[in-house]
Each structure stands twice: as C-alpha cells, then as structure tokens.
Amino acid sequence: MSTPATSKTTPQRPLSPFMIGPYYKPQMTSMLSITHRLTGLGLSFGAILLVTWLVCLASGVDCYNTIVPHLTAWYGKVVLVAFTWALLYHFCNGIRHLMWDLGKGLDMPTAEKTGWGVIVVSILVTAGVWALALATK
C-alpha cells in the first residue's frame, strides 16, 4: 500500500508541463495563441472602458467632458490604439480559430501562413482605422 488513492485527496496524476518554460520551444503559432488570450483578457477591460464612456455620456455633458480630455491626451491615444489593435488582432485570429473549428487550415504550413496573415492584417487595419480617425474632423 504505497499510494493509497482515496476520494478525499487529489490523486497524483501526471501533468503536462506549463507551456512557458524549458520544455517547449517557443514557436510563432504558440506565441499567437498566447497573444489571443492576452488580447482577449485586455479587451475585457476595454469593454469596461466602453461601458464607462457610455454611462458618462448618458450622465450628461459635465461627466463626458471630464473623461474625454483623458481619451484624447497622448496617453489616452496610446491606450485607444492598443485597444484597437487588440480588438482587431482578436478579431482576425478569432476568424482563424473559427476556420479551425470547421476543420480548415489545421496543417502547420497553413497555420503559419494564416498566423502571419493575422499579424499583418491586424497591424494594417489598425493603421487604417487611425488614419480614418485622424482624417475625420
């Protein structure tokens, strides 16, 4: 009776090592996967910022005019550009995930190609959106 397994204690099952560490070589595809999670988590905070903005808009012009200078200041713009890219990255990579759910593009060469596509498209569209934003007066 070396290892009594009871239902009270968690059995010592073998665990696969954590993805970050000496066990796995960092690859483009795995980095994109982590970035999908990080951008998703960041966008949850972005959603709270969106709701704050709307509640302030609904509260009246005074509240609105206290938060807008922060959004248009340089640090606010940095945050908004970051949220734009995070949203577009999560959007593009999300479509990549939906294609995988349909069983398409799962082989490594295609997964790497679509991965680079997500990086390039998310950056280009972020630039385009902000070009539109700065051109609209």
Place this chain on the structure above:
Amino acid sequence: MSYRSPLGHARGLGSAKQGTHHFWIQRVTAVALIPLTLWFVFSLARLTSADFDVVSWWVAAPSVAVALMLFIGCALYHSLLGVQVVIEDYVGSEGAKIVALLLSKFVHVVAGVAGIFAVLKIALT
C-alpha cells in the same frame, strides 16, 4: 473505500448533456461579433473628434442604439466565457477560483446592464 455508486460520484461534477454549451455559445457570440465589431471599430473611428452633442445624437439613432446594445451584450457574454476559461486554467486553489469566477460574473453582468441602460437612456430621452 467509498460506498457511493459511480453515478453518485459523477453527479454535479461535469457534463449533463450540456457539455458543449459553453464551447458552442462562445462560437455563436464570436460569429455574431464579426459584423458587430467591424461596424463598431469603423463607427468609433469617425467619432474621435466629435463632441458631446454629436456623439449623443449618434448613439440615439435607432439603428445605432440597437447595434450598440447587441455589441455590448455579445462582447460581454463572449468575454465572460473567455475569462471563465482563463480563471479555470490558471487559478489553482478551489476557493480562490470560486471567488474569481463569481467576481468575474458579477462584473460582467453589471457592465452589461450599465452599458445597455446607458444606451437606452441616451436613445429614449
């Protein structure tokens, strides 16, 4: 040695014909968010230098108000499901996990109600 039946052990611990519900709703909200996100990003891009009156007028338009509420609802539901998976993956202790899951749920529901109420108030006043 336990006298509980295998069924008794399994009850309350996992799938009861709903195992794919979380997965599926995450995909349904993802698909719904494709057009909503494109609309949202390009609409807001043209509002960055708009003042209070212009933004209020924009939100109050029926098509915009409806799309905004759909976007807020889908995005927060999608976010709730995603954050839940992250918490389940990385929060080790059972107590902290339950606290984090409850907190995430409350924050998401409060944000959703607040966002939708704000849009309705702007649109209906």
